[in-house]
Amino acid sequence: MDGALLTLWIMRLAFLALIYLFLIGVVRVLIRDLRAASREPATELGRLIVLASPSGEPAVGAVFALDAVTTIGRDVNNAVVIEDPFASSEHCALTFRGRSWYVEDLASTNGTFLNGSQVGGTAPMSFGDEIQVGEVRLRLERGRR
Amino acid sequence: MSAARQMALPALRWRALRPRARWRESVLLGLLAVTLVVGSASLGATERALAGHPPTFAAADPRALSLYLGMLFAVHLAQVLAGRRTDQVLLPAVGMLGGIGLLLMQRLPQDLVSQQIFGRTLVLGQLQLAWLVLALAVIGGLAVAVRSDRWLRLYKYTWAAAGIALLLLTLILGVDVNGARLSLRLGPLTGQPSELLKVMLVIFLAGYLSENRQLLVEQDTRLGPIRLPPLPYLAPMVAMWATALGIVVIERDLGAALLFFAVFLLLLYVATGRTSAIVLGLILFAVGAVLAYQLVGHVRTRVDIWLDPFADPGGAGYQVVQALHAFARGGIVGTGLGGGLPMVGGRLPIPELHTDFPFAALGEELGLAGILAILGVYLVVIERGLRIAAAAADDFRAILAAGLSLVVGVQAFIIAAGNLKLIPLTGITLPFISYGGSSLLTNAVVVGLLLAISDKGVEPPPPPGSRRRLSPRRLTGLLQRGAGQ
Secondary structure (H helix, E strand, O other): OHHHHHHHHHHHHHHHHHHHHHHHHHHHHHHHHHHHHHHOOOOOOOEEEEEEOOOOOOOOOOEEEOOOEEEEEOOOOOOEEOOOOOOOOOOEEEEEEOOEEEEEEOOOOOOEEEOOEEOOOEEEEOOOOEEEEOOEEEEEEOOOO | OHHHHHHHOOOOOOOOOOOOOOHHHHHHHHHHHHHHHHHHHHHHHHHHHHOOOOOOOOOOOHHHHHHHHHHHHHHHHHHHHHOOOOOOOHHHHHHHHHHHHHHHHHHOOHHHOEEEEOOEEEEHHHHHHHHHHHHHHHHHHHHHHOOOOHHHHOOHHHHHHHHHHHHHHHHHHOEEEOOEEEEEEEOOEEEOHHHHHHHHHHHHHHHHHHHHHHHHHHOOEEEOOEEEOOHHHOHHHHHHHHHHHHHHHHHOOHHHHHHHHHHHHHHHHHHHOOHHHHHHHHHHHHHHHHHHHHHOHHHHHHHHHHHOHHHOOOOOOHHHHHHHHHHHHHOOOOOOOOOOOOOEOOEOOOOOHHHHOHHHHHHHHHHHHHHHHHHHHHHHHHHHHHHHHHHOOOHHHHHHHHHHHHHHHHHHHHHHHHHOOOOOOOOOOOOOOOOOHHHHHHHHHHHHHHHHHHOOOOOOOOOHHHHOOOOHHHHHHHHHHHHHO
């Protein structure tokens, strides 16, 4: 009977130990995953993706990582340069204040549009929103980590 | 025309097979298989020893276990063949919980539940296995087939309305079980719609909060020294609170009410980051709790039992007292699967053990070490959900992923804490472990959706145009396009 009891004990403890082994395996994957995430370059605050660009500059699908203040326009000194006949040289600026993004129209000739409606002054933006500068459409997305 | 078809259907797109290995998942699933086989062998040996035979190394029910493990690997294989880049930890974690639940259900007296299906009588262990296999099929189906979240995003009010309709239907046509009207009978099957309701609620909240996040974050209503979110946008919060109270009063479903309100508050915080909303919610909760205690007899009984279960240990407090004894018997490493007290005086030591108290049963048979590990697995599920949320491309998906994982996590916490007498006991299920088809299938939908959102190859969020409210003009346009198809 002693041998039988011992077998039962060993199996019980082996089951518990294996559950923990499984948990350790999972946690190792999680830690590796978190390390990989933190090794990547510093967090972007957001990114702009070009959805439509009739003139081809910037190209459709191009991605711009955003700083806290990003200016957009035709002038080469802008962070995001848009070669579009309908864009002003200093067209608009995207700013990250507090917890959210804002788009500010810099008195452009043809206006800046947020989800199809014209921006007068400054308007809050959320991830997934679309802005239109000249004939170029851009979408704001969460930054990669 | 193709756009209309995408709107109309949960964009299912079949591409040529593009296999992609998922090493982490296969390693974890292998580890899981070994663990469950040893657990099953331990259960079988204990049962044989109790019956007077010498223990041998053989699984308790090898066919059931191999069917379950086979289904897990089939879901894994389906994702590999379809080349999905979904989360690789969720499936093994959920598989572990389901496997432990299956072992527990095989170990309990089998005549607890029996059901006639196609002329065959299935009992507890077999039924749980059948539900688990169905649940895994749902997980695999959603993970492989869902390539777009448009059908969730676009119809959030429809989902909310469907949820409320389900709730009302339960009220009118429901069947009373143990004094709570929670079940809906459909032919031979009974289901608990409040389980499904929680998923619909999260989908609605994700849609609502992602659309109104800016307003909730930016504007203030000043109330003396406190700054609150704008009042019009708080109306849903108050409505939510009233709904939760309504569920408590009319359906007498304390657990679901607690779960809904907790998840709502957590999601409000996730979306806005405002502590003032949480404080206000907690105040509302306190007021609601006191009101419910004063006015609803059902609630008062539960709280009184919680405060002093030993006042009536053989009657009202019986379940809770027996659960506490079970935890005490279990000690650190437990009595081993199958070694706990099966029956006391011809009945189960804890009534409703298989649905409401599996945590206590596991506490007895696997001990403190076992239940800590199980809580660890729930934490892993929450961590994965929040990671998926953090990596999501836009607000809707982020809030949806956070909400789905929190629904599972909060539910596990509420029932585990209830079993341990940390909070008043509420009758909800322990996700993935408790017996029950509604619970298993709903949680499978949750995991399937989480996997689908986590896929790196999933369709990008739609342009904001489709987030616009549905105007009559747009609706007729959509209908015309649909008709033209």
